Amino acid sequence: MVVLRRPGAESRREQQEEGREAERTRLLREPLDGVVEGLPELRGIAPLLVCDFEFMDSEAGNFLEERDRLTVRRMTISAFSAAKSRGDVASELASNDEQRERNRSEEITRVLEDRKGKIAAFIEELTTVRARKRYARGFYWGVLASIVVLALMGLVMKDLVVVLRRPLEGGKQLNPKEFFALRDSLACIGGGSLGAAMSVLLRIGADHRVPYRTTSKRTAFYRIILGWLFAAGILCLVKGHIVAVFPDPTETLLKSKDPFNDAAVAQSFFFWVGIGILAGFNERWVKRLISQPVTEKDKGT
Numbered sequence: 001m002v003v004l005r006r007p008g009a010e011s012r013r014e015q016q017e018e019g020r021e022a023e024r025t026r027l028l029r030e031p032l033d034g035v036v037e038g039l040p041e042l043r044g045i046a047p048l049l050v051c052d053f054e055f056m057d058s059e060a061g062n063f064l065e066e067r068d069r070l071t072v073r074r075m076t077i078s079a080f081s082a083a084k085s086r087g088d089v090a091s092e093l094a095s096n097d098e099q100r101e102r103n104r105s106e107e108i109t110r111v112l113e114d115r116k117g118k119i120a121a122f123i124e125e126l127t128t129v130r131a132r133k134r135y136a137r138g139f140y141w142g143v144l145a146s147i148v149v150l151a152l153m154g155l156v157m158k159d160l161v162v163v164l165r166r167p168l169e170g171g172k173q174l175n176p177k178e179f180f181a182l183r184d185s186l187a188c189i190g191g192g193s194l195g196a197a198m199s200v201l202l203r204i205g206a207d208h209r210v211p212y213r214t215t216s217k218r219t220a221f222y223r224i225i226l227g228w229l230f231a232a233g234i235l236c237l238v239k240g241h242i243v244a245v246f247p248d249p250t251e252t253l254l255k256s257k258d259p260f261n262d263a264a265v266a267q268s269f270f271f272w273v274g275i276g277i278l279a280g281f282n283e284r285w286v287k288r289l290i291s292q293p294v295t296e297k298d299k300g301t
Helices: 007-029 039-045 047-063 066-092 097-169 176-204 217-239 249-254 264-281 283-291 296-300
Strands: none
Touching: 007 066, 039 047, 039 066, 039 097, 047 066, 047 097, 066 097, 097 176, 097 217, 176 217, 176 249, 176 264, 217 264, 249 264
8 A cells, every 4th residue: 555645744744843843952052031931020020939940940951861851941931931821810800000019929929939849849850860870870880890800800919929929939829828818808809899789779779869969970880999998998907907806717717727628618708708798888887897996805816
């Protein structure tokens, strides 16, 4: 079946589409004064409210996508148009000029107050959704970077430790102390990235408010990097016996005749993963751990 189209109909559709595109461009690029008719007069009636609308329009321009900015612009134009119409109707019900002006100003202010709350709630909802999306993208990049960094650290540090020891001992393989030190380091830093990732996921959750003004793709990525650093810091403090709140199970493991076949090998591994998770997940725990005084019991351990 062949459908014949009239050239005139296609031309009208193209003109309509061009007209809609031109209107969208005008609404997005023109300042608020250029798209809201009579805004200077309304600014004289309700200056603070108009300032609030201008601020919300600026927020939409900075943090919303083009489609959502266009919706906010149309809601704003409709709000001012409705306010002027309701104000004109209210002024006709008065008996003198002074009362007409008062009724008009009060009605315009009331309508603008009502619409301001609805537009602000709309912008807040959209900007929060976009902030969560940016936060999630940063989270994915952080997880990928954690995997790559841990793999590179394992490969580089293994060879580096052997190279640094070779002039003295001439060995080509890691001895048990070096192996477990490297393993604990990777386990703790990996746990730190996992704990930070858990923290990021909680922030992305629907019940947690994400500040859209300060949230970017780098925010979650930096949060995971902090998890690495906190975990590495706790690792150094515990391994160096600077913080003696709990003993290092790997030290007990190394006293065994065959550390690799000892039953405590898994316990020590998960111990350092758990320490890393706590360090990456909760900065307050790290601060309390570092600032906690060492007791005589801790010194004995």
